[in-house]
Amino acid sequence: MEATALTLSSRPAAASRSPAKGTFASLHPRRRFSAHAVHLRAAQSASLRAPSPGARRRRRRGSGLVVRAEMFGQLTTGLESAWNKLRGVDVLTKENIVEPMRDIRRALLEADVSVPVVRRFVSSISEKALGSDLIRGVRPEQQLVQIVHDELVQLMGGEVSDLVFAKSGPTVILLAGLQGVGKTTVCAKLAFYLKKLGKSCMLVAADVYRPAAIDQLTILGEQVGVPVYSERTEAKPAQITKNAVEEAKRKNIDAIVMDTAGRLQIDKSMMVELKEVKKAVNPTEVLLVVDAMTGQEAAALVTTFNIEIGITGAILTKLDGDSRGGAALSVKEVSGKPIKFVGRGERMEDLELFYPDRMAQRVLGMGDVLSFVEKAQEVMRQEDAVELQKKIMSAKFDFNDFLKQSQNVAKMGSMSRVVGMIPGMNKVTPAQIREAEKRLAFVESMINAMTAEEREKPELLAESRDRRIRVAEESGKSEHEVSQLVAQLFQMRAQMQKLMGVMTGQEALPGMGNLMESLNADEKAPPGTARRKRRHSKTRQRELDAVPSS
Numbered sequence: 001m002e003a004t005a006l007t008l009s010s011r012p013a014a015a016s017r018s019p020a021k022g023t024f025a026s027l028h029p030r031r032r033f034s035a036h037a038v039h040l041r042a043a044q045s046a047s048l049r050a051p052s053p054g055a056r057r058r059r060r061r062g063s064g065l066v067v068r069a070e071m072f073g074q075l076t077t078g079l080e081s082a083w084n085k086l087r088g089v090d091v092l093t094k095e096n097i098v099e100p101m102r103d104i105r106r107a108l109l110e111a112d113v114s115v116p117v118v119r120r121f122v123s124s125i126s127e128k129a130l131g132s133d134l135i136r137g138v139r140p141e142q143q144l145v146q147i148v149h150d151e152l153v154q155l156m157g158g159e160v161s162d163l164v165f166a167k168s169g170p171t172v173i174l175l176a177g178l179q180g181v182g183k184t185t186v187c188a189k190l191a192f193y194l195k196k197l198g199k200s201c202m203l204v205a206a207d208v209y210r211p212a213a214i215d216q217l218t219i220l221g222e223q224v225g226v227p228v229y230s231e232r233t234e235a236k237p238a239q240i241t242k243n244a245v246e247e248a249k250r251k252n253i254d255a256i257v258m259d260t261a262g263r264l265q266i267d268k269s270m271m272v273e274l275k276e277v278k279k280a281v282n283p284t285e286v287l288l289v290v291d292a293m294t295g296q297e298a299a300a301l302v303t304t305f306n307i308e309i310g311i312t313g314a315i316l317t318k319l320d321g322d323s324r325g326g327a328a329l330s331v332k333e334v335s336g337k338p339i340k341f342v343g344r345g346e347r348m349e350d351l352e353l354f355y356p357d358r359m360a361q362r363v364l365g366m367g368d369v370l371s372f373v374e375k376a377q378e379v380m381r382q383e384d385a386v387e388l389q390k391k392i393m394s395a396k397f398d399f400n401d402f403l404k405q406s407q408n409v410a411k412m413g414s415m416s417r418v419v420g421m422i423p424g425m426n427k428v429t430p431a432q433i434r435e436a437e438k439r440l441a442f443v444e445s446m447i448n449a450m451t452a453e454e455r456e457k458p459e460l461l462a463e464s465r466d467r468r469i470r471v472a473e474e475s476g477k478s479e480h481e482v483s484q485l486v487a488q489l490f491q492m493r494a495q496m497q498k499l500m501g502v503m504t505g506q507e508a509l510p511g512m513g514n515l516m517e518s519l520n521a522d523e524k525a526p527p528g529t530a531r532r533k534r535r536h537s538k539t540r541q542r543e544l545d546a547v548p549s550s
């Protein structure tokens, strides 16, 4: 998934913009699959081997499939069952979204998202799903994925919330949090991050109750090449931090990150101490470090700290572990404070800015749906769609249309990118994609060898062996292959007409899905073969009768 598309940015939902002008039929449902299933299988097969601690660490560090399966696997699975319920429906209605909404609600609750958040979320999704305009060529389930994506982004704060820097003097970042959440590690990771931004940095050891924490910070400081200010356990945290700011000013240091003591639970003395430190140093940022594994508890903690001491944001650690997603989804909504960073491992570089859109994508275990929708709209302008529709209705779909469809696919980038953008489509193997691309190029070379008249009137080719031989010679293909292509076009015409007949309204239009299907289904059948096979089917017989004998 990572490889296919992580470029989705926080943009207004396509559904909320003007309705799509073009059409683009969805790819064939048989080719859909469960994206996360691969993740889960990867995770399961890895766990069967009972990995060593080293291997577990490596797995966590990787950005591959296993990590995502651990992160949001269950949530992704739950949401996917919602999309599955919409397979085959043409439009989202009050009735047909009931079940999917139930699945979404259940998935979020199981991911440990708080009940009020889930309630608001689901009600907003339902409202948008019913109020959204149908985008031509985008299946209702894809549309729902997009709506859920956009809502998830909003839920998590919409935009990325970057660090704020002091306008003058050193930027002071005060870290708070319960014991063992990863505060000390985050101090060093932040120093590493700031150094990468070109800022000089200093760490401050203000946990005066645990000498081991001071030692740990000193070691980590050395590791990232940043000085650590410490007065051991001699003074009170407020005094130490105040002295540290003075020292930083003297040394012209850009940013100071302060490690404070953690407690097993929130207690009064902890809050009092933090308030004193805050008063003493007037920090630019007060960030609460919370453990993602604690789910909605993390969101409650952020709320409490914000009320008690006033914080500017949160840092979510251990997102590489078995977090079910509840914390990432709830913190902003519950506390009103943004998540600024996420920790994804124990290494210094495992701290990243928190991007709501990327996180939403991960939660959905999906490719770049929004880009797919936009591209589908770009690729087929409405005029083209109307023109094509007319041709289909009058059985005039010709080789020019065939070529245009092929070129539309080419315009959308490679087939693999298109496929990767659609949730549930990633099971198509790279080999299959290469095969489909090769097949398109193969077909195009034959169409290019046809005269303009032959393209417009495929009957000419169906009726004349000489013409077929000429096209074969010019394109470097065999006569048999040209015959196959001609037969295929007539079959497509028949299929499209049939499809148009059963379609309600003007919304759906056969596109590449049908084209590709036909290309593959009839690959090996020379003209007439299918007719023999399906002699029993009257409908089929009528379709094939449209193919002139050669």
Ligand SMILES: Nc1nc2c(ncn2[C@@H]2O[C@H](COP(=O)(O)OP(=O)(O)OP(=O)(O)O)[C@@H](O)[C@H]2O)c(=O)[nH]1
Binding pocket: 060, 177, 178, 179, 180, 181, 182, 183, 184, 185, 186, 213, 261, 262, 263, 317, 318, 319, 320, 321, 342, 343, 344, 345, 346, 350
């Ligand atoms: N997997 C993983 N482990 C982490 C992450 N952040 C911290 N840790 C680990 O969590 C453990 C606790 O981290 P510390 O930084 O010592 O936690 P602390 O909050 O400073 O703890 P106290 O000093 O006791 O308050 C360490 O083993 C860290 O390596 C993370 O993002 N992912």
